[in-house]
Amino acid sequence: MxxxxxxxxxxxxxxxxxxxxxxxxxxxxxxxxxxxxxxxxxxxxxxxxxxxxxxxxxxxxxxxxxxxxxxxxxxxxxxxxxxxxxxxxxxxxxxxxxxxxxxxxxxxxxxxxxxxxxAVRAPKVARSLPKPVAPLPARAMTDPETRAGEAREPWVLARDAAVLALLYGCGLRISEALSLTRREAPQAGRAMTITGKGGKQRSLPVIAPVAQAVEAYLSLCPWNLPPDGPLFVGAKGGPLSPRIVQRAMEGLRGALGLPETATPHALRHSFATHLLSRGGDLRSIQELLGHASLSTTQIYTEVDSARLMAIHAASHPRARL
The missing domain is CATH 1.10.150 (DNA polymerase; domain 1)
Known part of the structure; x- marks a missing residue:
């Protein structure tokens, strides 16, 4: 080089x-x-x-x-x-x-x-837990109807919903979702190969709602998408910018009354946290996220523990004495 x-x-x-x-x-x-x-x-x-x-x-x-x-x-x-x-x-x-x-x-x-x-000590960094989006608003973000009142073309709303569906339904990073080609469009029942950080590849299952969201976008997209071209395109047919997805998320935050921590990456956190809360195996979640180390994935156990403690504090009669 x-x-x-x-x-x-x-x-x-x-x-x-x-x-x-x-x-x-x-x-x-x-x-x-x-x-x-x-x-x-x-x-x-x-x-x-x-x-x-x-x-x-x-x-x-x-x-x-x-x-x-x-x-x-x-x-x-x-x-x-x-x-x-x-x-x-x-x-x-x-x-x-x-x-x-x-x-x-x-x-x-x-x-x-x-x-x-x-010999130089690294600066101390306060460890902050990931801030996932709750299940109901996370699902609402993947539904184009949530933004139906906006003055945007239906295919654009379907496109944004499909990208967010990949982040929440498959745990993708936004860069991974936007790097997909038309040939790699996810299909229900078939594994999807993702190339993540450092060129590391992982295989992911595609759930039906994710495949349906992508199909809805493709059926409305006005652009001819060549097999090796980007799956998600902008208004002029070029590769979709991450900033466009971030702006869509900002609009959804306002519509759903969510804090600024509800970013596209928060949907990846939501994917991991919600799997764990439903009994998902930590090692399997590590593989799905593409983490090189299990210690990186273990932080989601702390998120789930914090959630359970909050529920306990709000619900248990003795906790409010």
């Missing part, structure tokens, strides 16, 4: 060996590690900020040899500078992860820069 340093902020000098290492590192993440494109983009942006900070911190564009000699105090100064720019702890964690990834690439033995980064 012949990567060039992207224009991600103010222009500053970059030493030739650092520029070459930066481009090679992005290529390594993409071609060998198969890291998701958005993650590569975010890591590249974070490392760009590192290089910009080091130019000011050290007084000139550092070479790889100078970067390798950085001390933990230099890295803490970088994190402090980003904190003053308003970065949250979660964003700082990602920035540190990007720096560590670059260090592992240029310092595979972990002697210099990697050792300095290992």
């Amino acid at each position: 012949n990567a060039s340093v992207p224009d991600l902020g103010p222009v500053f000098p970059i030493a030739p060996d650092v520029r070459a290492a930066y481009a090679a590192w992005l290529g390594y993440l993409t071609d060998e590690r198969r890291v998701a494109a958005k993650t590569v983009e975010a890591y590249g942006r974070d490392m760009r900020f590192v290089l910009g900070f080091l130019c000011q911190h050290l007084g000139s564009a550092p070479s790889l040899q100078e970067i390798a000699r950085l001390a933990p105090r230099d890295i803490r100064a970088y994190l402090a500078a980003r904190r003053t720019e308003g970065l949250t702890s979660r964003s700082l964690m990602r920035a540190l992860a990007a720096f560590r990834s670059f260090a592992r690439y240029v310092d595979p033995k972990g002697i210099g820069l990697s050792a300095a980064l290992a």
Whole structure:
């Protein structure tokens, strides 16, 4: 991969060996590690900020040899500078992860820069539980009739409902739903293959309501959809933007009286939480969601426990004494 340093902020000098290492590192993440494109983009942006900070911190564009000699105090100064720019702890964690990834690439033995980064404690992040949508409003979001009062063409309402049906009925990420081709349109009774983060594939069952929502959209769609073209298209026939789906969700929030936490991704959380509350096996839910680690899926057990505690507190006679 012949990567060039992207224009991600103010222009500053970059030493030739650092520029070459930066481009090679992005290529390594993409071609060998198969890291998701958005993650590569975010890591590249974070490392760009590192290089910009080091130019000011050290007084000139550092070479790889100078970067390798950085001390933990230099890295803490970088994190402090980003904190003053308003970065949250979660964003700082990602920035540190990007720096560590670059260090592992240029310092595979972990002697210099990697050792300095290992000595820096990551920012603490307050763990927040996913906020799923309740079953009734989640189902209403997948029904075009919920938005029948809007001045939009019926095929557009059917399209948005079909996308949301995939998020709630199959647990897809919005990027996964919008990456489907016409050839891959889900059909009831047939498994659907989804390519998720890092190019990892998983097979998902398609329930009848999801297939029916997609069929309703296809029957109304005015555009000719080639087999290898996008399944979901915008008003001009091009690939559907995630922002359009987010706007549809905003309208549904208003119609159903839901909080701002009711986002398209919240429907994926709803898929997992509602399966778990109905006795779904955690390992199976992990496979359906495409999580690499079971620990990522286990957070939904905490969501369900919190829901049960709230029901108990609201319903048990002794809980209200």
